[in-house]
Amino acid sequence: MILIGQGKLTLKKFSEIIFNKQEVELDAAAIENVEENFKFLQSFSSNKLIYGINTGFGPMAQYKVSEENLLQLQYNLIRSHSSGSGALLSPVFTKALMVARLNSLIQGYSGVHPDIINLLKQLINNDISPCVxxxxxxxxxxxxxxxxxxxxxxxGEGEVVYEGKLQPTTDVFAKLNIQPLSIKVREGLATINGTSAMTGIGMVNIANAEKLLGWSVMLSAITNEVVKAYDDHYSHELNIVKHHEGQNKVAATLRNILQGSKMIRSRTDHLYHPDNIDQEVFEDKVQEYYSLRCVTQILGPVLDTIANAEHVLVNEINSVNDNPVIDHHNGNVFHGGNFHGDYVSLEMDKLKIAITKLSMLSERQLNYILNDKLNQKFPPFVNLGVLGFNFGMQGVQFTATSTVAENQTLSFPMYVHSIPNNNDNQDIVSMGCNAALITSKVIDNAFTVLSIQLMSLLQAIDHLNCEAEMAPITRGIYNNVRDIFPKFIEDTPKYKDMERVKQYLQSTTALATEIV
Incomplete structure (x- = not known):
């Protein structure tokens, strides 16, 4: 059970609700505060002109609404703006959206009746997904x-997804004995006038990005291991002189993963050996390709970007993000723009750029493993069959390359793509939900690329027959994934294998401890 309304809703608590189906409970003191806030607005608004209470909305705010139409105004707002298109958000995203909205309203600055908060709790705990x-x-x-x-x-209108089926809301509410919301003052405006869709989706993105980063570090470690790279590029001594927290965390994680490996080499034992100094041409490459040697410098900024995005999004999900702000503590109503989504939009754009770079690193490491002219260790496309007759991982490389190319195009920022609308009332906008949704696509694409990289690495390990020489951690990953993707020699369709490995990456944490 996760208590909402007492202290900050952290990413960890949020993830427990979204991914592990922990139910939410409402803090009693927070509900009392919401009730006080509601009663204040009822009294305060009786003889004052307040936006969205007795006025129209947006550029229509210049028009006063008569007393007898005040509650119908809120219903009109909800119905008129239910105008979305495209695919439905996934149940994960709609649950995230509801958790974000609940956590904003329970701050007690929105003038809503506690009924709406209790209803959101019921929807969340019963896994009812509004069609958004x-x-x-x-x-x-x-x-x-x-x-x-x-x-x-x-x-009580529209449709929901419940028990895997699209159903009328009225039917599901009747089945579960749930009473629809009866609007009291401004619950319509308070529901729709916030950043909770972009924030909920953004929080899911961050949780998935952290998992993706862990796998990227793991696969980078295995890649270095199977090609018998030198250990100094992720050493403490090399990385500590560059003063970036993310880089040094990635380096420390690589050292932990590769501890006990008999394949990683020491430069002191090999290139620094006196016998090498008289050679005119070195058989060993003196320094590895950048996709192997610069992992800490490439994934370090990704880690720092994810960490900053988490900081910003956690602040947003714990904020009051509607308008106006109903402040019963100071006895006033403040009009402004807390609903503006720039904080979320900018972080999502930064995150998708960082994840695109992560997918590019994966694709380059994959190419190195598949290209025998570069690695000089493996057959082309780690083909364990007959060259020319069998094809190994040749076919799936096209998918990895194509998917990374899509990520590169999707990385154009939404944050700078404002288009005025709403009779120019909204003359500069954030496009935050678009940014969050595109980022989710980039993250999903990256999982596809990493699944192909992991499959190829397993084939490379089997070619070398080096399982016994691997570090305990990397050998454990090899064994786990070989259970769902067995070694192959003869050509078979790979799309189902790719999906199984991808689902494994998405549902499993690569590291015992998170690096973010």
């Missing part, structure tokens, strides 16, 4: 369109 579409939000007055579809379900 990927396209529609521009991330300025928050994720208006995506959150309107959440609002539509809250008032």
């Amino acid at each position: 579409f990927e396209h529609g939000g521009v991330g300025a007055s928050g994720d208006l369109v995506q959150l309107a579809h959440l609002g539509l379900v809250l008032i």
